[in-house]
Amino acid sequence: MRRLLIRPGAIGDCILSLPALEHLKSDYTEVWAPTPVVPLIQFADAVRTISSTGLELVGIGELDMPVSLRSILETFDSVVSWYGANRLEFREALSSLGMQCEFHRALPPANFAGHAIDFFAQQVGAPLGLRPRIGFESRTTGANRPVRSIAPDSQRRTIVIHPFSGSARKNWPLARFQVLAERLALAVEWTAGPEEELPGAIRFDDLGRLARWMAGARLYIGNDSGVTHLAAALGLPTLALFGPTSPRTWAPRGENVRVLHSDPIASLSVERVLDAVNRLLGSP
Helix, strand or coil, rough: CCCEEECCCHHHHHHCHHHHHHHCCCCEEEEEEHHHHHHHHCCEEEEHHHHHHHHHHHHCCCCCCHHHHHHHHHHCEEEECCCCCCHCCCHHHHHCCEEEEEECCCCCCCCCCCCCHHHHHHHCCCCCCCCCCCCCCCCCCCCCHHHHHHHHCCCCEEEEECCCCHHHHHHHCCCHHHEEEHCCEEEEECCCCCCCCCCCEECCHHHHHHHHHCCCCCCEECCCCHHHHHHHHCCCHHHEEEECCCCCHHCCCCCCCCEEECCCCCCHCHHHHHHHHHHHHHHC
């Protein structure tokens, strides 16, 4: 069975759907995903960026499916897609190829009362209660094909802080993070994305490199963001600060994860966050 999985979305959404994607692993599994997420998908035999496939042109106006794309899609026995579920013309174009196609909504509905990981798991019949895991072991498949893996950088007694997210409403004030950093027992390493303004921050050009660097730290602190979900999936002790979004649905899941929730998020005090950090570090 050759299976294609198509998963669009933000970094955090894609990470939360990893258990569902891995549940669908077949004899040969290929994943098409957003460019930033590609380095994090380790279980697949091949991974492509959605933007490189021409998939975004399918079903638009009178355009026919590109021959090159059609020839690729026809090599699969099964397609499971979180892309185009609301576009009838897209679904019809893929179904016309005569393969087995499943389409799922890319996000839980507003009235969903559970966790997003379980929502994605239910869509494909995967067990509930799983958590995303991004590991480091080097390994090969039965056919001796190398599987993508992320090797951690050297261990450091530091705390990584990423003080941003996709929405200003979800961000604990930067000034609070800075006060917190002055009171922490361990040195702080700040990280930020290419367009996030933070002098002195350490930046990486892909999530694989960011993951290797973060994995060497002692602890991570951040808002409700894709980077926070990445930290939790790495197994790094993680403190996630939540404001307007629901932790019940969107909190990172893991044995070493602690979530503080307050809406508005600015009402979280430095003392409360510091106490949570010390508990995660095992301090008295």
